[in-house]
Amino acid sequence: MKLVGNVHLVAGTDTAIPHILRHLSEEGMTVENNPDIYIRTYGQFGVDEAREIRERAGSKALGERRVFLLSMPYMTNEAQNALLKVLEEPPADALFFFVLPSPETLLPTLRSRTQTLMIEHATAEGIVDSAKFLASSPTKRLDMLKPLLEKDEDEKRDMSGVIMFLSSLERMLGESPDKAGLDAVYRARRYIGDKGALIKPLLEQVALLVPVI
Numbered sequence: 050m051k052l053v054g055n056v057h058l059v060a061g062t063d064t065a066i067p068h069i070l071r072h073l074s075e076e077g078m079t080v081e082n083n084p085d086i087y088i089r090t091y092g093q094f095g096v097d098e099a100r101e102i103r104e105r106a107g108s109k110a111l112g113e114r115r116v117f118l119l120s121m122p123y124m125t126n127e128a129q130n131a132l133l134k135v136l137e138e139p140p141a142d143a144l145f146f147f148v149l150p151s152p153e154t155l156l157p158t159l160r161s162r163t164q165t166l167m168i169e170h171a172t173a174e175g176i177v178d179s180a181k182f183l184a185s186s187p188t189k190r191l192d193m194l195k196p197l198l199e200k201d202e203d204e205k206r207d208m209s210g211v212i213m214f215l216s217s218l219e220r221m222l223g224e225s226p227d228k229a230g231l232d233a234v235y236r237a238r239r240y241i242g243d244k245g246a247l248i249k250p251l252l253e254q255v256a257l258l259v260p261v262i
Contacts (some may be wrong), residue, residue, distance in 0.1 A: 055139040057166040058152040062209055063090045063120040065148050069166075073116065086116045093208065094121035099131035106135050110142045120148040122208035123241070129159045136162045150209045151216040154238060176210040179217040183262040190256035198249055211241060211248065215255070222259065230259035 059065050066088060070080045080086060087105065091098060102117060124147070136159065139145065149155070152165065177193050185193065197211050215238040222231045237251040 054164040055141075055143060056136050056145045056163045057147070058155070058160070058163045059146055059148045059166050060150065060152050061148055062150060063148065066090075066118060066120060069118060069146055069148075072166075078114075078116070079112075083112070083116075085110045085112050085114065086118065088118045089120070091119070091121040094119070094124045094128055096125065096127040096131050099124075099128035103132060103135050106140060106143055114142040114144060115140075116144045116146070118146045118148070122150060122210075123212055124149065124155060126156060129156050133158060133162070150213040151238070153216070154212065177214050179214065179221055182218070183221060183259065186261065187257050191253065194252050194256060197252065208241070211252070212238065215241065218255070218259070221262075227260045230255075233258040 059069065070086075073086075074080045102119065106115075106117070108115075136145065146166070147163070152160070176196060182190055182193055197214060215234055218234045219231070219238060222234060233254045237255050240246050241248060241251060
């Protein structure tokens, strides 16, 4: 698959990075020890991270072109708005790859400036089984959500797991006549990445409002 455009969205996690690098290599780019390839995996991507990328985008490539390969669980709305200008008119020698579990959660104004690159399909399997979740009682569901609410030693949650789980539920509920349940999932997926979002009550609403299937 030949790359078209300068800005690409990849559905997946940081495990997609080697696939992207292999793809770049097949297109003739040197990927080993190339200072023009900027790779970062973020626990969160907010406006400060966006401003850093925006500033780096203004620097010149040492070779023919630069690559920004950025993996994150989500991108805040503030961060997306901060990137709009540079993504609308990206430097001709720059390639951007944004790897997220659910690119469809990004603002339409940002998605309209990108191309989708199909490399890896992300799933939430191993975190919370969506099918078992839908078949369980609300009480059991609350127990099943506990792994998603756990924090690591830096007091950070695995937001990629949360977003993948919600996106999986939304796909499975796409044909459901129960609007309240689907709205709860959509609301949680939409706001989960906002700064200061209360993740626990959003997920609890999903557990309580989604019908048992």
